[in-house]
Amino acid sequence: MNVVWLKRDLRLADHRPLVEACARGQVLVLYVVEPDWLAQPETDPSHVAFLEQGLAELREGLRRLGGELVIRVGSLPGAFEALHRERPFTALFSHEETGNEVTYARDKRVAHWCRAQGIPWHEFPQTGVVRRLGGRDGWSRRWEERMRAPLLPAPGAVPSVHGPGLDPGPLPDESTLGVARSSKPDAQQGGMRAAEAALDSFLSARGQDYARAMSSPVTAWDGCSRLSVALAHGHLSMRQVVHATEARRRALADDRSAEAGRWRTSLRAFDARLRWHCHFVQKLESEPEIEFRNFNRALDGLREADFREDRFAAWARGETGYPMVDACMRALLQTGWINFRMRAMLVSFASYDLWLHWRRTGLHLARHFLDFEAGIHWSQVQMQSGTTGINTLRIYSPTKQVLDHDPHGTFIRRWVPALARVPEGFLAEPWAMPPLLQRAVGCVIGQDYPTPIVDHKAAVAEARKRLSAFRRTPEAKRESARVMQQHGSRKRPGRRPGMAPRP
Ligand SMILES: Cc1cc2nc3c(=O)[nH]c(=O)nc-3n(C[C@H](O)[C@H](O)[C@H](O)COP(=O)(O)OP(=O)(O)OC[C@H]3O[C@@H](n4cnc5c(N)ncnc54)[C@H](O)[C@@H]3O)c2cc1C
Structure with a gap:
């Protein structure tokens, strides 16, 4: 058997x-x-x-x-x-x-x-991740080989031995497992059918403007594929997604319309991200310690002693006083998902503005991401915290994100009701509203909505200073070279994976 x-x-x-x-x-x-x-x-x-x-x-x-x-x-x-x-x-x-x-x-x-x-x-193997990989050279070619291999159909029959006498066991549920009920009423649905429906609707309709829609939390909800949960739980294989994307590309091959052009741009961006998935998981496969330790070991000690529980609690609940940070965190707690750029901003805010070590903040996010995938997660959390030593520092401005990605406050007003009546011009910085206006719109800062937990400009200036003092040492440079050799993409710098364009 x-x-x-x-x-x-x-x-x-x-x-x-x-x-x-x-x-x-x-x-x-x-x-x-x-x-x-x-x-x-x-x-x-x-x-x-x-x-x-x-x-x-x-x-x-x-x-x-x-x-x-x-x-x-x-x-x-x-x-x-x-x-x-x-x-x-x-x-x-x-x-x-x-x-x-x-x-x-x-x-x-x-x-x-x-x-x-x-x-x-x-x-x-079920993805492009390679066990006992010697070095990164040639990795992309191996990814292609795996992904281009034919799909395996579901077996026509499963010659089963369960028979009489072997209890199949009940389906587990929260009560028999002794866990609390899920507090995410708006979470995505599990199972193969939901995963296939998401793949179909993305490739036939939702994905047309993916390349543009992915950055804003207003448009990303429908405009991104939302396949990460299916991939994390294996309801779809990476190869199924790659094959379906390729088929869609082939179907558009002779279509010269503007619409087909938008599709092609979006499918290229999407296809790149499917590779990133495995590129990042490969890092954890090759160096499991990155779950706990900085990629660049010379940065050990950078933040450890400065962890402030009060700051962590405010960030984790979405009560920092920065509307975009708070809206993203609250949306995540309720739904289990948020788009890439906003994940990066949440980590950037925790790591630079609040100077919190990435492990605790990363655990909080891991718990609330329904698509938690350790290899992508820890690599990205470190990348957005400046501890890889091989990536340019990307520090997100939480106020600029409002202006760029939610200028009318559609997303923020939904998730932070206290800000519902704040005029557009003050949504990025509600604390700048004159006191009379605060009272008129029912959002008195410090009472209905928190005072900003830190001053963004001053906090990130201090963070840059501290980080560059660490990164300048010969030991940190040696470590960065090692990290690059072991994990770095072999692509040209401008085309390296996993970074959103300009924060
Ligand atoms: C701090 C941080 C933590 C993250 N943690 C996770 C995680 O635990 N699990 C997870 O699946 N993704 C994680 N990501 C990557 C990315 O944000 C999600 O994959 C994406 O938002 C999922 O939504 P989607 O399926 O609609 O993505 P789409 O934009 O439709 O992308 C399609 C697929 O490509 C892959 N992908 C997309 N972006 C990335 C990326 N930047 N790096 C690696 N793979 C990518 C995912 O498998 C995704 O499902 C993290 C990003 C950051 C900044």
């Missing part, structure tokens, strides 16, 4: 472990809800709710193919051990996972257990 161990790959199509296992005989498809995952600070009840939706749909899908999804709650390899006693198995099939320290340690325990039992564990 072959066990297919599902992790962040809850789908039927383009699933190599499932296909390989089905080709070799009887299959048991297994998902284990691990207490270690539930307990880690990155996990929010909204992640659990999303997982439940994905498992429910997958179970239905497997049953239609004559199979079953067996669900267990327990630590690993203990849950394997118990199952093996019930139904001895001969081989384990799964995708490779680049997760955090907890999943890495668990995979090592599973590998050890499999060796001790004489059970071969067949692992297959």
